Amino acid sequence: MTATAEPEIGKARLRKEDARLITGQTRWTDNLQLTGMLHMAVLRSPVAHARITNIDVSRATAMPGVAVVLTGEDFAAEQGSLPCAWPITEDMKSPPAPAMAVDQVNFAGEAVALVIADSAYHAADALEAIDVDYEDLPVVLDMEEALRDNDLVHPDLGTNKCATWIFDSAEAGVGTNVEDEIASAEVVIERTFRQQRLIPAFMEPRSVVVDTTAGMFTVWSATQIPHILRWMLSAVTGISEHKLRVIAPDVGGGFGGKLQVTPEELLCLLVARRMGRPVKWTESRTESMLSAHHGRDQIQKITLSARRDGTVTGLKVELLADMGAYLRLVTPGVPILGAFMFNSIYKFAAYRFVCTNVFTNKVPTDAYRGAGRPEATFAIERMMDELAVELGMEPMKIREMNWIKHEEFPFNTVAGLTYDSGNYEAATARAMELFGYDELREEQARRRSSGDVVQLGIGISTYTEMCGLAPSRVLGALRYAAGGWETASIRMLPTGKVEVITGTSPHGQGHETVWSQIVADKLGVPFEDVEVLHGDTATSHKGMDSYGSRSLAVGGTALVHAADKVLAKARTLAAHMMECDEADVEFASGSFSVRGTSTVRSLGDVVLAAHVAHDLPEGMEPGMDADATFDPDNFSFPHGTHLCATEVDTETGMVRISRYVAVDDVGTVMNPLIVDGQVHGGLAQGIAQALYEEATHDEMGTLTTATFADYLLPCAADLPAFLTDRTTTPATSNPLGAKGVGEAGTIASTPAVVNSVLDAVRHLGVRDIEMPMSPERVWTALQGRPDPGAGDVAAGGLGSIDAQGGQS
């Protein structure tokens, strides 16, 4: 069924997007210049919790180029509340979330005033001339302290507790009672882990342009979710949805950080409406770190029960999840996405998950690559190692004896999901072989016995995750406000070229390439003849956008269905053209033929015939376009085995990854190059959580990591060469057999690294080290001293300059 000898699906094609994205010769939001455009700059609160007693804009208003200076008072009547689409419980506390603070600020970085000027320079200059008086309120930063309700983030709510969400296997009828399992267990292990606060750190800062020309509101935004954004902006502002057009042009990364309806998007829209002129806002890196949502930030208390032979029985998870100061689009639901994954690949009899969401005076948290699943995977993979240590068992053995065997699929889990397929044995065997597991264990033993300064550790992560978000009925049951389907259209053009319209919204993933490969194979047209349109609500009128490793499994399936519709219609017309019975029509390599004859019509001929419509079968509509929308029945469940070897310098605490093997099973692979790229990037982010990244605040609630000098991101030079391979167990929930690969690397790698470092130093008396495992933290643990915190020796790229407080 292909025009080329080689099938497109499975081909390691370079991305058609690469040239324009890498050279920057494309349309990023900030590149847009519209006639008469104004520039918006945002004054942000330097304090985390305070009443605004006065704002004096008179000096700023008089500055050169300034059109107007606006404060929260100016928007109070029209700004409404930013949406939260995931009220996880009926009684969830949800404070109003103004785009701009009116009389109180609740986190440092919250918008308090806007300058609208004729240039970005003038706007930035005038910000400094706005005088704001703050009356400090007590700052709530620590979750456990917050729950005592001594000081309240939102006094009107009467508590800092946002919601408690519970899943219990006994209550759900899918398992036994966890308290019974714990009470009767031979071994009980209880540990507390901290998921530090992370910053998504997409490369392209956020940018918004709003144009009100010709009676339409056109919003360009560096967003992952143009469709959801349009819906939500309409809901918040009352601007009719059909008068709003949202365009996500090329977008430079998101990692969940652009899965948001941001204050600045709303403010730009309100300002453009007020001024009747185009308005642009583009943030600086520091602004991004101070105000775009953060990720993770949980305290995880985990209790695991087992038998002495290593069989796990019960798992109890008690989470505290930091919401920050407001509930953004899916803030409260992020930890809940992890609820289904703590049991992972293991056969627990009983499971209970209790998550308490907590308000603090910090930037709101929300989706960040993996969203809920990295936290779950980290906790369970750390616990499996703890159990192995407790019982003196080999950590891979203890996993193997507890995981679901490949012949047991489909498998109903203790968290109420059905895993459709998987083969943990195969992925693990391949990973152990690539890694040289046994040889490294020998090397480790040698270093231990010789007391080598540099100790070797081996870390395991046998993970699974859920992606392909999501069956709409499941989302409904979880009280999520939207569906999880995806849509695709195929437009067959008269010259035989093909336009594909997708509801997914790529921001670096390469959908244009893979969608073209799928269509090229299905329709037998050359890869180059397919153009993929996305991210503009005027061309792609519906869609649920890109996040949750959903685009291929859900959006790709919609595309397959649309292609099937094109072919079905084309077959009817081909039969008509070739004057034969439809049952005798065969389709191969882009051509229809009559079985057993030499009569042939190319798809292009048939498409043209449909287009000119001179001679169509009775009742057939002209044209050969098709739409399809797909709502999955189930999630998909990538899995795999990651093995990490680290060398830990016991004298300095420095950790170096000496080998990293990732064998992932992401189902059928469309383009191995893109899959490898996703895995590599995912590993970098997961490893960075283990070793480098952490958003920290001082006691006043000021973010002390507001530049890339303080917030450490690794680059290629800091990461090892990754050895990646795959096993392929197709997903059964979609015709492509694809599972999803956008988040797997991030989900799997963090515990592999942490387990590895602990494995290197456990014999020296170290039981745990908090993330990120900085050299100071590792060394301090080796001295048997308490955790030093993030420390003052982060030492990034600005030397001793402290971006917040001047030169220290």
Place this chain on the structure above:
Amino acid sequence: MIPAEFKYLFPSTVDEAVRMLAEEGEDAKVIAGGQSLVPVLRMRLAAPTALIDIGGLTELTGVRDDGDSLLIGAMTTHYEVQRDHLVQDHALLLRLVTDTIADPQIRHRGTFGGSLCHADPAGDLLAPVLALDAVMIIAGPSGRREVPAAEFFVDYFTTALAADEILVDVRVPKYTGWGAHYEKLNRVAQAWSIVAVAAAVQVRDGTISAARVGLTNVGSGPVRATGVEEALIGQPPSSEAISEAALRASSGDGYKDNLARVLTGRALTAAVAG
């Protein structure tokens, strides 16, 4: 990240630059490679009214042989230092240090003199320049003066330069044939040193005849580890002697104190081996 407004001046001689500095007053600043100053401006941590760009002063670029010492022009880029034969032959330590600074883009713009004038205690060139007994040659309204490195570094981001002075050259005595090493601990490739140790050692007839050791980022400026240097003189270049001497790099029990000792040991071991 937009700096406040400033006036931009581009002198073509040192004298002109010094005159401009005097004319523009306290709030004027020299800009060399801009690799430290530009971030500071963009974050509005500083807002000089005028920037005097000394990038056009070709007389400040390059390394010259001056008999017993080298003269390194303040505007010589890190990249040029890395590739200079005089530096390689007579001040190997400086090349090894420079190799570890930032990344290639930054090394192409950042300058030797700029690093010293910026005086960030985490900056890598301060400790070696101090340890090597370099002398700063400074131009001001009343002519030139020379300041030894030990007096040049005053405090965090503070040097002996007056507001109307410019660093012109750095005189570095020749350390021909000395072994050298820079042992730097940083977390990611483009990050600054948590602690680093610069060591240069002269071994004659199986005995350490002279040693220079400087510590990066253990205080408000570079630190000369004189105790370590003294303990090494007359010792064999053995691991015992080095370990013993390295203990004198710091007496505290904090993390950085530990690093000072460990990294000193490693730097010396590599220096005597090379």
